[in-house]
Amino acid sequence: MSDSIIPCELRSVVKSFGRTAVLRGVSLRLEAGQVTGLSGINGAGKTTLFRILAGLDDADAGEVCFGSSGDVGVHEGVREHVAFVTHAPQLYPLLSARENLELFAALRAARGRETMPATEALASVGLEAANDRAVRTFSRGMAQRVVLARAVAARPALMLLDEPFTALDADGQELVRRILREARARGASVLLSSHDLDRLCEVSDRVVRLHEGRLALPLERGADEAPARLKARLQASP
């Protein structure tokens, strides 16, 4: 069931590194078919929030719950419905783009999960001509496209996109917009962060600001609300 982990909810999540409190009781609910934009200055705790949702870090306190039954914790069964894209490529440089995707497809296949064929996923991000080139020969933008292809191939119910526009040219940025439209259309939930507030407000159904480890109330985008208006409200929010 691709929608079994949605809604996803963070409940009073706390995370510290040593004496530095990074998240101070963050609560957030992610709904199906909705793109939630996450803003915040450097050091606000955005990446920590993503890492906890992806199962890379444990929260010190609070819960991460998935699905209508409120399944707690980012276990293996949850992670098969999640795709995590960061500003770092996280690809094996010696492998080709196709081999990188096939590796993660094979790991999912071992759990009985089907993924989109690698060549099809790479074609969807405009890399059909570079399927068999080693990733180490790729530009940073091309590597970012491969990471997006890996995420799309998994057909995830929850997409975590931490600065996905990094290093992408205009076509690449349009590609991210298309991925978001497709995710919304199939009922997936997306959490997306960007330092570019114009872009964040343009692609999000609602935006929320993380400041000093605390999350402000989400601002829903009105039916015909212009991105500039949403951005103004976001900047004016406490």
Next chain:
Amino acid sequence: MLQNGTVTALRQTWVLARNDLRQELRELELVVTSVFFTVVILALYAVSFAEMSKSAQPKAVPGMLWIALAFVGALTLTRVFEREREADTFAALLAAPVNRVAIYGAKFSVTLVVLCVCAAVLVPGLLLVFPGSGVEGWSAVEMLATVLLGCAGFAAVGTLFAAGLAHSGGKNVLLSVVLYPLTTPVLMMSLVATQRVLQAHPGAWDILAKIAAVDVILVIVGGALFESVLVGGAARSSRGAEAGPDMLGGQSR
């Protein structure tokens, strides 16, 4: 009959080990480094102990073998997670629906393969340089089993700590501090087994059975602790990004 989770973990272990070996075949980084180091040690032994009497060789050569394998093993373990560390693919693997035990199993297998390749150079080399090492009629099968079981025990412990240390900023000096005390029992048992094998001692299989039992325990404990070592290491490594994003290539948090 194996449970579904075990079958999945075994399949994922195979996928990850195959991926590592495929990359190793393209670059030969681990194998070349480790085999070259092995050859250097062999050459040093040959020069240093050229005058050793034949009567002393059966006692000395097993020690040479396991000292060399311990050093080669440590060298291998400092590199076995390097691809994941350099390209940050650890995070991609941990965020994917991968059983953590499969990552342990794959890295354990790769370490074992590299150690066995080095042993395949070291054992014939030592026997060639020190022809009095073994009595007539010693069993090659028993020697193969000794090397395999000894290396497996070493790799089982080493893989666990190499993961945590590679993840926490690559402080490889700590690996040796932790690794050698913990692997000493396996190394000692393997040394005794090698002496018995070379002397065609009838009790060789007894000690090999004990090493096998210890290996099973070490692999089970290693697999069980791996997730906490790995996720703890992930948390420690992410702390760097939290502390100074702009100093770490513009990483944000």
